[in-house]
Amino acid sequence: MIERxxxxxxxxxxxxxxLGPGIADWPSAAALLKGERPYAPAPTEAPPPAALPxxxxxxxxxxxxxxxxxxxxxxxxxxxxxxxxxxxxxxASSSGDGAICHxxxxxxxxxxxxxxxxxxxxxxxxxxxxxxxxxLRDMAPSTALSAYDGSFAAGLIxxxxxxxxxxxxxxxxxxxxxxxxxxxxxxxMAGSFAAALLLDPRSSAGAHARLEVRLARDAADPLPxxxxxxxxxxxxxxxxxxxxxxxxxxDSGCALLDYLExxxxxxxxxxxx
Amino acid sequence: MKPLALTHYTAxxxxxxxxxxxxAALRAGRGGLAPCTFETAVLETCIGEVPGLDAVRVxxxxxxxxxxxxxxxxxxxxxxxxxxxxxxxAARLGPARIGVLLGTSTSGMLETELAYxxxxxxxxxxxxxxxxxxxxxxxxxxxxxxxxALEGPAAVISTACxxxxxxxxxxxxxxxxxxxxxxxxxxxxxLCLTTLYGFSALQLVARGPCRPFDLARDGISIGEGxxxxxxxxxxxxTGPGTITLTGFGESSDAYxxxxxxxxxxxxxxxxxQALACAGLEPGQIEYINLHGTGTPSNxxxxxxxxxxxxxxxxxxxSTKGATGHTLGxxxxxxxxxxxxxxxxxxxxGGLNTTAVDPGLELAYLTGNRAAPVTRVLSxxxxxxxxxxxxxxxxxxxxxxxx
Numbered sequence: 029m030i031e032r033x034x035x036x037x038x039x040x041x042x043x044x045x046x047l048g049p050g051i052a053d054w055p056s057a058a059a060l061l062k063g064e065r066p067y068a069p070a071p072t073e074a075p076p077p078a079a080l081p082x083x084x085x086x087x088x089x090x091x092x093x094x095x096x097x098x099x100x101x102x103x104x105x106x107x108x109x110x111x112x113x114x115x116x117x118x119x120a121s122s123s124g125d126g127a128i129c130h131x132x133x134x135x136x137x138x139x140x141x142x143x144x145x146x147x148x149x150x151x152x153x154x155x156x157x158x159x160x161x162x163x164l165r166d167m168a169p170s171t172a173l174s175a176y177d178g179s180f181a182a183g184l185i186x187x188x189x190x191x192x193x194x195x196x197x198x199x200x201x202x203x204x205x206x207x208x209x210x211x212x213x214x215x216x217m218a219g220s221f222a223a224a225l226l227l228d229p230r231s232s233a234g235a236h237a238r239l240e241v242r243l244a245r246d247a248a249d250p251l252p253x254x255x256x257x258x259x260x261x262x263x264x265x266x267x268x269x270x271x272x273x274x275x276x277x278x279d280s281g282c283a284l285l286d287y288l289e290x291x292x293x294x295x296x297x298x299x300x301x
Numbered sequence: 302m303k304p305l306a307l308t309h310y311t312a313x314x315x316x317x318x319x320x321x322x323x324x325a326a327l328r329a330g331r332g333g334l335a336p337c338t339f340e341t342a343v344l345e346t347c348i349g350e351v352p353g354l355d356a357v358r359v360x361x362x363x364x365x366x367x368x369x370x371x372x373x374x375x376x377x378x379x380x381x382x383x384x385x386x387x388x389x390x391a392a393r394l395g396p397a398r399i400g401v402l403l404g405t406s407t408s409g410m411l412e413t414e415l416a417y418x419x420x421x422x423x424x425x426x427x428x429x430x431x432x433x434x435x436x437x438x439x440x441x442x443x444x445x446x447x448x449x450a451l452e453g454p455a456a457v458i459s460t461a462c463x464x465x466x467x468x469x470x471x472x473x474x475x476x477x478x479x480x481x482x483x484x485x486x487x488x489x490x491x492l493c494l495t496t497l498y499g500f501s502a503l504q505l506v507a508r509g510p511c512r513p514f515d516l517a518r519d520g521i522s523i524g525e526g527x528x529x530x531x532x533x534x535x536x537x538x539t540g541p542g543t544i545t546l547t548g549f550g551e552s553s554d555a556y557x558x559x560x561x562x563x564x565x566x567x568x569x570x571x572x573x574q575a576l577a578c579a580g581l582e583p584g585q586i587e588y589i590n591l592h593g594t595g596t597p598s599n600x601x602x603x604x605x606x607x608x609x610x611x612x613x614x615x616x617x618x619s620t621k622g623a624t625g626h627t628l629g630x631x632x633x634x635x636x637x638x639x640x641x642x643x644x645x646x647x648x649x650g651g652l653n654t655t656a657v658d659p660g661l662e663l664a665y666l667t668g669n670r671a672a673p674v675t676r677v678l679s680x681x682x683x684x685x686x687x688x689x690x691x692x693x694x695x696x697x698x699x700x701x702x703x
Contacts, residue, residue, distance in 0.1 A: 037478045087558075123437055124459075129413070136494045137417040148499030149559040149684050152406065153438055153459030158685025161553035167567055169551035170687065171467055173456045174438040182456040189474035210424050211413075214432040243397075243454065243480065288446075288455060 037188040038240035040300065041275060042197065043106025043226035045098040048072055048259065048266065049219040053101055058276035060256070061269070067255040072220040079163040087146050088159055090220065091125040095156035095203040096163060098222035102199060106226040107234065113165070116190055116198045119157045119172040120183025122264040123215070125150060126207030156203065179204070180223065180268045181287035184295070187227050188241060197228040202265040218262025223272065235300040237275045244294040248286045271295050302473060302578050304545035304694070307530045308538070309386035311377060312637040314526035314624040315349030319380030324641050327649045330669065332623040334510040334522050334653075339492050340411075344501055347510045349524025349625025350492060351376070366444040368409035368435040370491040374445055377489070377527035387449045387531055390483055400481040401446045401455035402471045404464025404488035406629035406683075408457075409435030411493040441489055453481050459629065461683030462592070463551075464488055465528070466632025469691055470549040472532050487529035488630035496523055496628060503559060511595035511626070513619035514604070514665045515654040518595045524625020528633035530640075535696075543696045544640040547676075548579025554686025560598055561682060565606025568592075568680065571688035572610050575678060579692040583611045586692070587674040588648050590635045592682045593619020594626050603680065604661035618666040622652035632681035636691055639677045643695040646673040 046057040050069040059065045074093035076085050079100070088096075099117070103109070123129070128151045135143050152158075154172035161170055169190075175182035180202040187200040203222035207215055228235070249270045251257040260269045270283040278299040287293045311319055315333025316326035326333070334347040357372035378384045391399055416430040434440050442457040454475060458467050465488020472484035500506045500523060507520035532546065533539075552574065554567035561568070576583060589611070592603055600619075607617060620638050627634050642648055650668040657665045679691045 037480065084558075122439070132495055132499070133413055133417040136414050136498060137420070141494070141498050143495075143498050143502045145499075145502045145504075145559075148495075148502055151495070151499070152461045152684045154461060154683070154685040154687055155558070157460065157553070157687065158558050161555040161686060162557070165555050167553050167555045167570055170460075170553045171458055171471070171551070172460050172685075172687075173458045173471075175442065175456045176433060176437050176439040179439075182454075185454060185475070185478075185480065186456065186471060189471075189478040189480070192478050193474045210420060210426045211432070214426055214430060215437075289443075290452060291454065 036240045036242060037192055038238060039188055039191050039227040039229050040231050040235040041225050041237050041239060042228040042232055042235045043102040044236060045101030045105060045224035047074060047094060047098050048221040054105060057272060061273040061276040077163055080159060084159065084162055087150065089125050089128060089150060091205045092156045092159045094205060094220055094222045095119060095201050096160055098203060098224040099160060099199055099201040102224035102226045114168045115166060116168045117157060117160060117170040118183050118187040118190065118198060118200045119154065120179040120200065120202040122174055122176055122179050122204050124153045124155065126205055126211060130208045130211060175288060177264045177267065178287035179264045181285045181293035184241065184293065191227050191229045195229055197226060200225045200227060202268060204263050204265045218259055221263040221266040223265055223268040237300055238298045240296045242294050244284060244292045246284055246292055248292050249284045302548065304535060304547045305473060305532045306535045306539040307544045307546060307640055308533045309383055310530040310637050310640055311381040311383040312528035312634050313351060313377040313380055314627060314634055315351055315524050316623050318376065320641065324645060326623065327647060330650065330652060332510065332652045334625055340494065342494060342497050344497055345508055346506045347522045348492060349522060351525050363444065363447060365431045365434040366440065368412045370409045370441060370489055371444045373491045373525060373527045374441060374489045375448060377529060378448060383529055384449060387485055390531060391451060394482045396450060396452040398453055398482040399451050400453045400472060400475050400484040401442050401451055402468040402484055402486050403442050403445060404458045404468050404629045404632060405438060405441045405490050406459060406461050406464060407490060407493050407496055408438045408440050410495050411491065412436060414494050449485060460687040461685060462628050462631055463681040463683035463687040463689040464629040464632060466681035466689035466691055467551060469546055470551055473549065483531060483533045485529060486532055486633065488633035489527040490627055490629040491525040505596050507595055510653045511622055512653040513593035513595040513621055513651055514600050514657050514661055516656045516658040518597060518600060520596050521594045522625040524627045526624060526627035526630040526634045528630060528637045541696050541698060544643055545694050545696060546691060547694045548575040548692035550574025550578060550690045552688045556686055559684050561602040563602055565602040567686055567688045568603055568606035568682060569609055571690040572678065575690040575692050581676060581692065585676050586611065586615055586678050588642060588677040589615055589617040590639050590679040591617050591619040592680040593621055595621060600661060604663050608662050613662045614664055616648050616666050616670060617663050618649055618651040620649055622654060632689060635679045636693060639679045639693045642677055643674060643693060646671055648672055
């Protein structure tokens with residue numbers, strides 16, 4: 029039941045998952061964002077999703093693995109097991125799987141035009157959403173959206189609007205993988221990155237912070253540390269880093285995240301006691 | 302939910318540009334499917350092509366967005382005074398208070414396919430290829446938001462063939478969250494080789510025009526289309542006859558990436574939620590516009606799901622025999638067809654279906670039926686097991702004021 033509300037969209041962050049270049053998980057990201065360790069970039073390593081049946085697991089590509097790994101970490105961080113049911117999900121990504129897109133376009137430019145059926149169904153933007161629901165045997169609503177470089181902010185808006193409407197937790201998974209050449213030259217990315225937030229309208233023991241969002245027109249916040257700023261500016265899902273930094277430091281404050289060309293998302297963060 | 306009014310809406314597909322041509326084609330039982338001669342495709346299948354897209358000119362300030370998908374979007378926005386209606390709404394509410402939520406499955410993919418054919422000897426794509434303005438899924442949202450001079454929140458939902466049904470749900474939520482006061486929702490998907498060859502590789506494409514719910518159905522006919530609606534809270538101008546969105550339901554099959562659950566369990570969940578959201582019992586739905594793709598597995602799973610909830614009496618049909626399967630545009634296109642059904646009392650019969658599969662126990666319409674309906678349901682299901690159902694109603698009395 030949805031009623032018109034005038035309150036600011038918001039929720040508690042109950043669980044976090046992060047995976048990126050040289051960032052193995054949320055504790056590793058938090059240590060980096062708190063300045064407790066130097067940044068040492070390394071290729072992003074996403075494990076094959078153990079929750080999927082073997083046949084499905086073999087069909088997953090790097091993008092699906094990245095999204096599922098971050099989402100599963102957020103569940104575990106929130107103290108939910110992977111058997112948790114009826115958890116709505118929002119998948120936010122600038123584009124689908126770049127390697128699959130390259131393979132399909134290459135095949136279509138060749139005389140034979142042979143496309144693998146599995147590659148084709150894995151090319152949909154909601155592939156990670158589909159595999160997530162299969163892996164978790166969860167029939168809850170799931171969406172997959174894009175707002176180019178602002179996909180994280182668009183996903184956060186949708187996830188907060190959903191949890192506000194349903195009164196139930198929503199898992200946001202933002203993720204991006206880079207393209208192979210020649211698409212990489214047209215859409216360069218600084219590697220692969222995923223950030224997942226389990227957002228709960230209700231407060232709970234162990235919640236990290238409360239978020240409230242509003243639209244803004246000010247410039248987005250860069251990060252003062254050059255390597256982290258390169259990551260933030262270089263991968264759409266890493267546009268979440270200013271928010272993750274406030275959460276990791278248990279600071280109150282406002283993170284201004286990139287959204288659309290003329291809009292930013294202002295996220296007010298208050299740490300939970 | 303509190304109903305939202307579709308104060309303006311429009312659709313363009315293989316059966317016509319705008320509501321007038323679409324309604325005339327539905328009334329005449331005229332389909333838009335023809336043997337595939339699209340681009341360089343060599344496939345024995347029929348497609349639902351929108352004629353004249355090559356002649357559409359994207360205005361100079363938006364030149365970098367020029368591609369088949371955005372020409373189709375622009376052509377559709379120009380029908381039925383839709384763009385003008387949005388501009389009037391923006392003048393009233395403020396352009397920052399109107400959201401843009403659109404669905405597509407392949408966005409401007411055709412441009413990328415062509416660019417790959419014109420790679421330089423070193424493999425580089427042509428300089429003219431503009432990734433952000435054509436290929437990226439959000440290119441559609443960016444283009445439409447600019448074309449309508451809107452300044453509110455925007456996103457493109459891309460969940461395969463449920464995409465532009467789910468945008469209605471997303472718009473309801475953004476309005477409930479207080480972020481917007483109105484939304485342009487819709488879907489645009491255009492022909493490209495990826496879907497033509499991809500669905501062929503999956504052996505899901507019909508040889509002739511698709512025959513949803515026919516005993517001899519053998520797959521889909523891919524179509525292209527664009528449909529838009531302006532969603533607003535009901536006000537003094539939305540009296541009897543206004544078409545309203547009163548419910549939506551979303552679910553996941555959690556079963557397989559490209560095959561539906563055989564009993565349509567996910568579809569049932571989406572339909573049940575849509576009814577609950579609208580506060581209706583199954584018996585109050587007077588027509589269902591089926592997803593009805595024409596593949597053996599979709600139609601049998603959907604038939605079981607519909608029968609489990611509604612029984613066998615409610616009139617149902619798929620309009621994909623007329624328009625083809627417009628993929629990411631299908632949800633919005635069929636929502637607009639439902640609006641026409643409500644407004645004109647026309648339940649459109651499904652085309653090309655001559656012998657309804659007796660194993661599918663539904664009242665499938667093979668011819669038009671005149672009936673003054675007030676409550677209808679539209680189904681959209683996609684790869685990845687993504688399901689969405691919408692309930693649309695026609696107001697029959699003065700709305701109660703809040």
